[in-house]
Amino acid sequence: MKRLALVLAILCMATQVSAGLVPKFKFGLKAGANYQANDYSLTKGALQGALADFDIKSSTGWFAGAMININVGSLGIHPEVLYTHNKFGIDGANGSIKVNQVEVPLLLNYGVLGLVDIQVGPRFCLMENTNGVTENVEWKWKSPTVGYAIGLETTIWKIAISARYNGAFKKSEVMGFTTGSSRTNNFQIGVGYYF
Numbered sequence: 001m002k003r004l005a006l007v008l009a010i011l012c013m014a015t016q017v018s019a020g021l022v023p024k025f026k027f028g029l030k031a032g033a034n035y036q037a038n039d040y041s042l043t044k045g046a047l048q049g050a051l052a053d054f055d056i057k058s059s060t061g062w063f064a065g066a067m068i069n070i071n072v073g074s075l076g077i078h079p080e081v082l083y084t085h086n087k088f089g090i091d092g093a094n095g096s097i098k099v100n101q102v103e104v105p106l107l108l109n110y111g112v113l114g115l116v117d118i119q120v121g122p123r124f125c126l127m128e129n130t131n132g133v134t135e136n137v138e139w140k141w142k143s144p145t146v147g148y149a150i151g152l153e154t155t156i157w158k159i160a161i162s163a164r165y166n167g168a169f170k171k172s173e174v175m176g177f178t179t180g181s182s183r184t185n186n187f188q189i190g191v192g193y194y195f
Contacts, residue, residue: 024071028160031064032190036086039183040174056097056174056182061086067160067192069109076109078119078153097132097139101125105149105166116154123147123166142173143184151188160192
């Protein structure tokens with residue numbers, strides 16, 4: 001009888017330990033605000049003069065996409081596919097630039113006390129579409145393909161609330177009246193739903 005009780009106790013403990021090692025998979029959709037700041041500067045050797053007065057304004061746009069959460073205990077991975085849209089006004093020119101991107105953050109997830117997930121990792125830009133005309137001159141915006149992201153996410157029931165800072169390792173090339181570059185960093189606040 002004692003041996004049977006011991007075997008049952010060991011099986012119960014093994015089941016509890018293995019239950020913590022089984023990956024938990026969640027799929028969801030999210031959307032939110034995408035605030036992007038710009039630090040525009042002319043490229044050396046570019047046209048100067050009145051063009052030096054140009055400045056690309058910061059912009060609040062939006063994003064929407066899908067997310068996956070795969071956790072084993074407090075560790076996990078959190079990939080997303082996001083479509084982002086921003087429209088930037090240009091000081092010193094009559095017009096604006098629209099930038100649409102498909103971004104894929106591939107984040108490591110670390111849960112703290114079961115309340116908040118800390119997320120950090122690379123962010124890849126898979127597609128970019130720029131359109132904008134100022135005074136009959138077409139503008140182009142070429143972002144680096146790799147950046148980084150760091151943020152927090154908390155989930156209440158099935159609703160996820162996230163805040164994330166996205167940075168760039170290199171400056172974006174901006175081409176219009178003249179050539180320049182812009183250090184683009186953005187801050188996202190989103191709400192999602194896990195199915």
